[in-house]
Amino acid sequence: MKMAPREAAIKFIESEFPSCLGAILSGSVIRGDYTETSDLDLIIIENRPNAYRESLIKFDWKIEVFVYDHISYKSFFESDIKRARPSIIRMIAEGITLKNHPILENIIIEAKQLLKSGPDKWDEQTVASKHYFLSDVFEDFIGSTNKYELICIANTLLERLAEFILRTNNCWIGSSKWIYRELAEFDRVLTDEIFSAFHIFYESGDKKEVINLIDSILKPFGGKLFEGFKVGD
Numbered sequence: 001m002k003m004a005p006r007e008a009a010i011k012f013i014e015s016e017f018p019s020c021l022g023a024i025l026s027g028s029v030i031r032g033d034y035t036e037t038s039d040l041d042l043i044i045i046e047n048r049p050n051a052y053r054e055s056l057i058k059f060d061w062k063i064e065v066f067v068y069d070h071i072s073y074k075s076f077f078e079s080d081i082k083r084a085r086p087s088i089i090r091m092i093a094e095g096i097t098l099k100n101h102p103i104l105e106n107i108i109i110e111a112k113q114l115l116k117s118g119p120d121k122w123d124e125q126t127v128a129s130k131h132y133f134l135s136d137v138f139e140d141f142i143g144s145t146n147k148y149e150l151i152c153i154a155n156t157l158l159e160r161l162a163e164f165i166l167r168t169n170n171c172w173i174g175s176s177k178w179i180y181r182e183l184a185e186f187d188r189v190l191t192d193e194i195f196s197a198f199h200i201f202y203e204s205g206d207k208k209e210v211i212n213l214i215d216s217i218l219k220p221f222g223g224k225l226f227e228g229f230k231v232g233d
Helices: 005-016 073-083 087-094 102-117 124-143 147-167 177-186 188-204 208-221
Strands: 022-026 040-045 051-058 061-068 096-099
Touching: 005 022, 005 040, 005 051, 005 061, 005 096, 022 087, 022 102, 040 087, 040 102, 051 073, 073 087, 073 102, 087 102, 096 102, 124 147, 124 208, 147 177, 147 188, 147 208, 177 188, 188 208
Parallel strands: 040 061
Antiparallel strands: 022 040, 022 096, 051 061
8 A cells, every 4th residue: 555645755755865954745745635646745955065856756656856955945946036936935835844954944934935925026017018918819819710729829828817917916926737726826716717717718619708807807907908019129
């Protein structure tokens, strides 16, 4: 029988990183929503210069291990903030400590503060640029009659819409399943409306709900943006 996630993680750490300064178990296994295909996400803090990621299988579990030292993790935090996607920050802030150390405690405190603060705010030019390119794909969605192209357009539209909503509200963004998760954390009601509208489109090809919803979201920004947008001198 497969080991429990925490037990497997502890055994892995004892076997592969016995002298590490600290270790954190994160991801779906600690949230309680893991599936048969889920893996163990482990953050390891070493006492020597190190920074790498490795995927392997131990104790019948797929394991993603992220190894840092007390300095190298900082560049990954900076990358998360720049991308507005708190991958490592969230893993450390929300994970379960399996092996503790004062250095790890300080890193966790830093991660929690950064996660709470959110990403850097978009400036006016960035808002205008993202508004324009969201409007552009929205117009493509409205006008296209090719059902296969529309699937591709709708996928891009959903991603750009989620980014625009979240970043104009100073929230983190995500990709794949984290598009839904970050939106739901920001506003569950709005998220249900968005995914219900897109679900109707994907099932029936009916664009009406998506169009009405995006029109309402863009209304406070003056609606779709085309005329007057300019980049550069």
